Amino acid sequence: MRAIVIEETGGPEVLRPSEVPDPVPGPGEVLIDIEARGVNFIDIYQRGGLYDVPLPFVPGMEAAGVITAVGEGVEDLSVGQRAGWAMAPGAYADRAVVKAALVVPVPDAVTSEQAAALLLQGMTAHYLTHSVHPVAEGETVLVHAAAGGTGLLLVRLAKELGARVIGTVSSEEKERIAREAGADEIIRYTETPVAEAVRDLTGGEGVAAVYDGVGRDTFDASLASLRPRGVLALFGQSSGPVEPVDPQRLNGAGSVYLTRPSLAHFVADRRELLWRAGDLFSLVGGGRLDPRIGGRYPLAEAGAAQADLASRRTTGKLVLV
Template identity: 50%
Template sequence: MRAVRVHQPGEASALVLDDLPMPVPGPGEARVKLTYAGLNFIDVYHRTGLYPLPLPAILGSEGAGTVDAVGAGVTDVRVGERVAFALHRGTYAEYAVVPTWKLLPVPDGVSDAQAAALLLQGLTAHALALSTVPLKSGNTCLVHAASGGVGLLLTQIARRQGARVLATVGSAEKAALARNAGADEVMLYRDVDFETEVQRLTAGAGVDVVYDAVGRDTFAKGLNVLRPRGTMVLYGAASGPVEPLDPQVLNQKGSLFLTRPTLGHYVATPEELRERAADLFAWLADGTLHLRIDRTFPLAQAAEAHRYIEARGTKGKVLLQVP
């Protein structure tokens, strides 16, 4: 099979299309013939070595396709079934072997592309808005990078929970996307100082939650816009890791809370994974959750896809299509 691997950490050119032996599923596993793989910024961290992996490594942590073989004793999935999965590395490839408890049946009416685009970022948004800080009516949250894959879904789910959403984006085109997703106020961070604007929009009260996937460029000012006992949810670092923080700063700025969630801890059991995925598929089916696929690249153009997401120009989900 063909797969995109990293042999040494580096720039996007470090992604190499290799020919590998066909993987064989073992007990409790199934082999999925992939049709789409989702790109996420963690793939960049893996490629550059910020999050080190044993090398060589196949990148990608979510995908969709059809089960084409099962291991010994497997009865919970069947050959020919359409499935999707997340949080299992190795999806920049024609085939992936996956523990069956991670495989989610794709409902009729949901395409493979939609399933591959929804899961990892949708599960992240679901966990952030319903578990990390359970939003409710009367809350106000600040969502950075609101026009990205997680940002658009997080904005919609936050509004579904009844929260007021303040959003930051990088262009007028992205602002329109954030507004269409339900953001109450949208700030162009290149044109205005979001700290000043948030204080104005909240009459100095600050927000209950900051959802920050940007990191270094936004983190310090984000702490300044939280209300007393508000929560900073740092779930990414697209602009680079944040500077070290003296915990005393949290006291000085209002007894703030700081958390650095990772999705694996929010889908740690099959039951929790399926509950979150069931919500997402149901909301997609009833039209209350809208999914935007920005661009789709062929598997062989994975390096170009990485350059695209690193340029921070994404306007929704980016996919790799597997031939």
């Protein structure tokens, strides 16, 4: 079968197509014929060596397709069933063996592209808005990179919960896309200081939560945008890691909370995993959520997809098909 195999860390050029043996599921595992794969910043971090992974390595942490074989002991998944997963490697291939505990059934109302575009970023948006800071009706939250894959899902889920959403974007086109997703207010961070604009939009109070997947470039503005006892959820670092923080800054900002969460800790329990995925699939099936596909690439062009994502010029979700 085809697979993108990373032999050494580096730039997009290390993503080389190869022919490798078909995998075989062991006890507690399933084999999935992959139809669509999500492209995520974690793939870039692993490829470049920021996140340490054993080499050689088949990247890709999210995909959807059809189960073609099951290992011993697998009881709640079956051959022929449509399924997807997130937070397990091996998606940049024709087939992958995945632990059954990480695999979720995909209903007929959801396409494989939608599932691949939704699971990792969608469950990230879900745990951020339902668990890290459960959004309350009527409160105001700030979403950075609101036209990106995770940003659009954060906007949509926060609106589902009744929030007023302020989003940051870099261009007129991205503003249009974020507003279509439901953002109430938009700040062009290339033109306006973010924290100052947030204070203006909230009558000086600040926001209840900031969902920040950008990191170094936005951290100071995020902290300065919070209301007293607000929550800064720093869930990514697309612009680079944040420098060490003096805890006294949290006091000075109004006894605010800073957390650096990760999806793996919010889907470690299978019941929680199925709850988050099921919520998202129900929204898609009901026509209330449609993950925006910002670009489709052949598997062999994984390097181009990652380069485009890293450029931060894309919108929505990039998928390998």
